Amino acid sequence: MDRFDRIYRLHNLLTNRRTPIPLTDIMNELECAKATAARYIEDMRRYLDAPLAYDRKLNGYYYDQQHAEKPYQLPGLWFSAEELNGLLICHQILQNISPGLLSQQISQLQQRINQLFKLQPHSPADISQKIKILSIGRRLKDDAQFKKIATSLFNGKRIDIEYTARGESAAQTRRTVSPQQLVYYRDNWYLAAHCHHRDQLRVFAVDNIGSAKILEQNALLIEPELLEQFLTSSYGIFSGSAQHTAVLEFSKARAKWVADENWHPKQQGQWLDNGNYQLSIPFNDSRELIMDILKHGAEVEVKSPQFLIDGVREQIESMQKIYKK
Secondary structure, eight states, X not given: OOHHHHHHHHHHHHHHOSSOBOHHXXXXXXXXXXXXXXXXXXXXXXXXXXXXXXXXXXXXXXXXXXXXXXXXXXXXXXXXXXXXXXXXXXXXXHHHHSTTTTHHHHHHHHHHHHHHHTTSSSOHHHHHTTOOOOOSSOOOOOOHHHHHHHHHHHHTEEEEEEEEOOSSSOOEEEEEEEEEEXXXXXXXXXXEEEETTTTEEEEEEGGGEEEEEEEEEEOOOOOHHHHHHHHHSSSXXXXXXXXXXXXXXXXXXXXXXXXXXXXXXXXXXXXXXXXXXXEEEEESOOHHHHHHHHTTGGGEEEEEOHHHHHHHHHHHHHHHHHXXX
8 A cells, every 4th residue: 555545545434433543453444564653643743734643541542633623635736646646747748848847836746846855755845856848849948828828728818929020130029819729849839829910810939928918808619629620630830721742752761760750740751662651731831841851961852742752842942042151
């Protein structure tokens, strides 16, 4: 029986009994020795603030509820050992992918986890040192706007944002949006929202939102099916309905890796007679796709459509001009 499960069983035993419980009964219930049962009792007093008292006359333990406003309960959330480890791993992942993100809001939960782990033979530090997540290209440094966006999203409210688009123009605009979903993609956060200025679904990079103000108006909610289609029907973060299909042929050396990769939920792949691997991907905007094609260098060839071939060729020619210098 797990340590947490024994404490949970002891708590239920004490809660459901009207008279003090002898230590022998506790030992039988927990299926443990006298010293182990005594240690669980002390752990509940020390770490869980249980009002556990001993009645010498009746030779038993009980919850002393005389000065309490309400019956004692195990503090906060209660987890099994596996659930607690899973929760700690989730917390560690959040800390790694976005350091400091919502750290103030979840600090009490972390304290509660640390308190529960005092009952375990290993500490949270031991577990956190066993998990390493390497983030590349992370941009979000300040979570001030993220918290406002999350609040408006969960409360179903519209939000007024100041947004700076990337690109040569770097135009800054102010617009009202109805948040639909926060998306974590390639080490960065994005907001999928209905833009009331454009009257259409758009994706905004959270790190490009300079200011945000939650409004009193209720958000316009988009049907889940439409939102899912918008976010996943075409390749990459440049969402929208897929209008084209990219056909890529990877060399034998690269094929064994690419064949196991998930580029898109609706991708289609097949092995060719020459040992190469052909991958077909639906897309709408070619910018991100071209970047991912170029990272494979000479190990991939774009077969179609022609405008995608031309786009890759233009990038290669521009690169050649730089290095000819």
